[in-house]
Amino acid sequence: MTDTFSGKKVIITGAGKGIGRASAENMAKRGASVIAMARTQADLDALAADIGAEGIRVDLADSDAARDAMKSAGPADYLINCAGTNVLESVLEMTDAGYETVMGINLRAALICAQEFACARVAAGGGGAIVNVTSIAGHRGFVDHMCYAASKAGLEGATRVMAKELGPHGIRVNAVAPTVTMTELAAAAWSDPAKRDPMMVRHPHGRFAEVEEVARSIVMLLDDEASFVSGAVLPVDGGFLAV
Template sequence: MKTLPQTPKFDLTGKRALVTGASSGIGLGCAVALAEAGAHVVCAARRGDVLEKLVSAMTDKGFSAEALELDIADQPALSAAMKAQETFDVVLNAAGMARHAPALDATPEDFDAVMNVNVRAAYFLSVEAAQGMIAAGKGGSIIHISSQMGHVGGIERSVYCTSKHAVEGMVKAMAVEWGKAGIRINTICPTFVRTALTQPTFDNPERFAWIMDKIKLPRVAEVEDIMGAALFLASDASAMVTGTAMMVDGGWTAD
C-alpha cells in the first residue's frame, strides 16, 4: 500500500467559536476545550463579571478568548450581538434552564421560562449562526448541549424533558435544511454531570440511588467527560456527522 489514510484533524487553529453559557459548568469546560485546540473563543453568558475572570484565566494559559455579556433568551439582543461579530465557524450552546417539579405541580410560568431558554433561544441562536455561515459562503458546526432527558423520561422532569425532546427534533430538521450549505448541527446528551447546579440532586440519597441505578458505569459524569465530545463535533474529525445526538450518558439509554 503506497499511502495510508490519515486521521482527520482535531485542530481548531484559525477557527472562531462562540460558546454560550460559558460562565460555569459544561459551558466553561467546552470553552476551554475549544480554546485548547486553537480556536479563538467568544465566551458568552449573562454574568459579565464571571466571564471576565474566566477569560483572564484562559488568556493566562495562552488561549485566545474574549467575553461577551449576553442573555440569549433576549432575541433582539442575540440578533444584534451575532451580527456585530465576525462569522463563527463553531457555535456551541450550553445555556440552559431547569425547573424540576412533578408534572401536576408545574406552572405555566415554569413551562414558559424553561421553553424560552432551552428551545426558543436555542432555535434562534441556530438560525443566527447559520445565516452568518451561509452569508460568508462557508460551512460550520453548531452544537447544542441537550440531555439524555431528550431521549427518555425522568422523575419530576416533565417540563425539562419536553424542552430537550424539542431540541432533538429541531436539530434533525435543521440538519436536513442546512446540510447542502456545509453546516452541521448536532447535540451532546450528557447524563447527570457533577456541577454546582447538580450537587443538590447528588446530595439527595433517594435521587442519587435512582441515578446510579440508571447509569451503567460506576460513577456520574464530570465536566471533562463532555469536553472531548465537544471537540470532536467542533472539528473536522466529525465532518460526516450531522443531525444526530452524541450520548455521553454512561449507558443510561442503553436499555
C-alpha cells in the first residue's frame, strides 16, 4: 500500500460505520490523517484505536452543530460526505418527520459540510477535493424511498454546482452513486426477499456491493491521478444502471 495521501488530512462524515468506516480505513492505510465525524462515541473510539483517527461526535441533523464540527476540524485537504440515513415511507405515507430526518442528514448536512470545507480551502489558497456519496436511488424509483431518492438526486445536482463554482479555486467535486451496499442501513431496507430478489436480478454480477468496493472508488476520485475529473457521478453498481 503506497502512502498516496501522506501529509494530507481528510474529514469523513458518517465515519463510524459502513462506507464511511471503510473510507476512513482506506485513507489511513494510504497515509492520510483522518478526522472522523459520527454520532456514536463508541464508533469514534474504535476508529481512534484502530487507525489513529481524530474523532468529533456530532449529530449532523443539527445545522449549527454541523457547522461547529467542521470549524473545529479545521482546514483539510479532502472531504468525504458519507453521513446518511433513511426512513422507509411510501408516497402516500410520507410524514413531515421522515422528510426532515432524511433531507436534514442526506442533503442539508452534506451541503453545510461542503460549504464549510470549501470556505476553509479558499481561505488557505484553494485546492483539495470533495466526494459526495449519493445512490442509484437518485436514478431509479424504488418503493418506499421517495425522500431518500429526492435527497440523493438533490446531492448529485449540488455536486455539479459545486464543481462549477469551486473549480476556479482548484477544488474538485465528484460523487459516487453506489447500488445496495452491505451496510446496516441497507440490511434494514432490503432484507425482505420481495424487495431484494427483483433488485438482485438486475445486477449483472449477481450480488450487491461491499463497503470496501465503494470506499476504494471514493479514494480513487480523491487521488491526484484523477486530477481532471470533476462534476462526475460515478455509479458503483456492478452494471445495474447499464441494464
